[in-house]
Amino acid sequence: MEAILFTTVLLLASHVLLAAAAGPSVIVVGAGFSGISAAKTLSDAGITNIVILEATNRIGGRICKVAFAGINVEKGANWVEGVNGNAVNPIWTFSNQLGLRKFRSDYSNLSSNTYKEEGGLYGAAEIQSVIDTGDEVYDAGEKYSKSLSNSGFGDISILASQRLQNHAPSSPAEMVVDYYNFDYEFAEPPRVTSLQNTVPLPTFANFGEDVYFVADQRGYETVVHNVANQFLKTSKDGTIVDPRLILNKVVRVIEHSPGGVTVKTEDGAVYKADYVIVSVSLGVLQSKLIEFVPRLPEWKILAIYEFDMAIYTKIFIKFPYSFWPTGNGTQFFLYASERRGYYSIWQHFEREYPGAHVLLVTVTDDESRRIEQQPDSATKAEAMEVLRAMFGKNIPEATDIFVPRWWSDRLYKGTFSNWPIGVNRYEYDQIRAPVGRIYFTGEHTSEHYNGYVHGAYLAGIDSANILIRCVKTGNCKYIVKAKDADD
Incomplete structure (x- = not known):
């Protein structure tokens, strides 16, 4: 696929383009472990023109420590x-x-x-x-x-x-x-x-x-920060200062076409790129928080709702x-x-x-x-x-x-996520399958390890590699086997 060169950063009212850089541009929606893992995998492959939009004021997603009764405990993964x-x-x-x-x-x-x-x-x-x-x-x-x-x-x-x-x-x-x-x-x-x-x-x-139960006062989220710090700029105290990570950005609309994607956030900002990797939870995909324009195809919606x-x-x-x-x-x-x-x-x-x-x-x-x-x-x-x-x-x-x-x-x-009766592995593969220039990741896209921290991490790598293959070889086809396939 021919690379696109962004030469300027345009900021007019709420219209924002990704920073100038050679190569394709990618928006990653969500800075949980899958989103960070996917972004690092892209960066390692030379795709550095990335913006990560995170809805909260922190990275880590469902790996999150909270202060309770004088100690830090794990709200999510433990x-x-x-x-x-x-x-x-x-x-x-x-x-x-x-x-x-x-x-x-x-x-x-x-x-x-x-x-x-x-x-x-x-x-x-x-x-x-x-x-x-x-x-x-x-x-x-x-x-x-x-x-x-x-x-x-x-x-x-x-x-x-x-x-x-x-x-x-x-x-x-x-x-x-x-x-x-x-x-x-x-x-x-x-x-x-x-x-x-x-x-x-x-x-x-x-x-x-x-x-093994993690009981570290630094928090289990340290593993996410460790991966993030390998490709995002940090200050001397370890705080992420890379402008490619933008916090407090709740994505509400993802528009997509053969020519690229446009992501709109709740505060009125607009981001444009060649591709988007959506790493929000399965629960968010099943809700009405993010509107896809045009609507996702029926096979994709059904796969998301069945899980x-x-x-x-x-x-x-x-x-x-x-x-x-x-x-x-x-x-x-x-x-x-x-x-x-x-x-x-x-x-x-x-x-x-x-x-x-x-x-x-x-x-x-x-x-x-x-x-x-x-x-x-x-x-x-x-x-x-x-x-x-x-x-x-x-x-x-x-x-x-x-x-x-x-x-x-x-x-x-x-x-x-939990794997319910009635969803076979080929229908499940549709959850991870891209739709045009929209790619999906998250623990719910890990065929073998859905629901686990390692599933989130490995899913980010897998989904990013699907996009990398598309960018670097032009092979953008993602084949989902037939429902009655036996191998």
Whole structure:
């Protein structure tokens, strides 16, 4: 493709052109990990005429630290998932290079740390039997999954696979173990999650089954800054000062034609370029925040709407002192309510944040939506009721609570993507497929690692390389295999 030379920067009223530079110009919408990764990949390939438009006042997207009760905690992504396997997770490499403070999460003693709804612990043998049954059903599901055609037409939900083994979790103990096994990972229940594309899960099959909790006061977002600093200009204190990164720019319109793209932001600014890479979340693509002109083709819209944007809410609660069991084998504990997913999974931070007296409880899906719509005081009262059922009525009152609201935030509309039943890998490939001069990236475009930090990073590289191939070789065709293809 013939390069276009921009010779001036035009700024008249709200009309802005990209900076003068040889080569094609690219606008990257979003400075999350995928957007930063894509921009660096373009830069490494010699495509440096880039503008990154970020809606917030920071880079990192859903990797975000917040100050809470005297410490920094992670509002979004928190773990390096997939460690100590045959292949090395690139995020594990980054975290080690940066010396991030992190701790291996040990879930092995859940059978001794599962609480009844009416109070008291279950017997370890009873819960271990539930866990063992779940593992057997999972193994049978994995065997079934591997027998399915690559076309994806034989795919079933995880729940359907369980039912094939005459297993449908129904008791509080069964439901909380099932919730830990699936909802805690995918943020949606087994009835909607694809078996073939999650069992076995490529992240753990390829990178290893260990997970490490990041508890560094610099924030997990340090890994994003590390990548950004490799191609964006920074000051001596590490602050990004590169004019190609423009913060607080909410993109509302993307116009596209065979001749180029025009991006309009909420404040009235207009940016023109040869190409645009859209790295907003799947939830934003499913919303009306960004208008595409002309409208995206039906196949693209359908692919975007068929995939799921899940909600995973980590609620941090501060106490004047610790009243829960501590020591080896106590970090994670479960609450087995008859209401599936009701404040089910708890974690203390004896190692991660010593002396902080903070608990983390995780909720997902409908519970996340419900909690986001009520005041934090109501959430604190509900959590306290659960904790009093577990540890007695004389425990201290919580002094502070932090409840993220990813679903309510128009700039995210959820936490991460989940692969639902009914979407095969070829339909999924349409999510990543370019539309003319519009390219797409994000964790939701990673075929094998959607929903993960490493998926976001690798997706940025992959999507940028598709654009680089188009620019450098003139091969701009992106082929999506037929739905019934078996290879």
